[in-house]
Amino acid sequence: MHLLQDELQAGQRAVADLNTEDAWSAFLRFGRARFDTPDTPDADGLLFQYGTYSFDGPPTFSLDLxxxxxxxxxSGDHHHYLQVHCELRYDSAAPLSALGSFESWFFHDTEDDLDQWAEGLTGRGAWAVVREHRPVEIRVYREQV
Incomplete structure (x- = not known):
């Protein structure tokens, strides 16, 4: 979690002052760092997902990296997953709500290419809509699942 926070603050700005592009760039830098993980196809993955949810209040559009x-x-058997989140929350806006929900995974140690995955996401029409809005909150947290 600290590595992601360091990437978010690499430009010497407070996390609260970052825009969507800043957070995405920091997340990709964090995503390129490699760690000692088990030798299984889904041991180290990146998830890009968005949608409008009301987990802890009124419905809010959220981009979760x-x-x-x-x-x-x-003994080497699966025990759990550890997820490090960079969650960007936005004020309610019709163009964001109209995007619906979406998710896309990338896994290291597969034949997939991280840069192609990232370019595919930012090439989507939804990205143009999301990046035009400034997050009102950026939360970095981890959880065991």
């Missing part, structure tokens, strides 16, 4: 690591027990 997540890095997921598989954690194994001492």
């Amino acid at each position: 997540t890095r997921q690591f598989e954690i194994n027990d001492s």
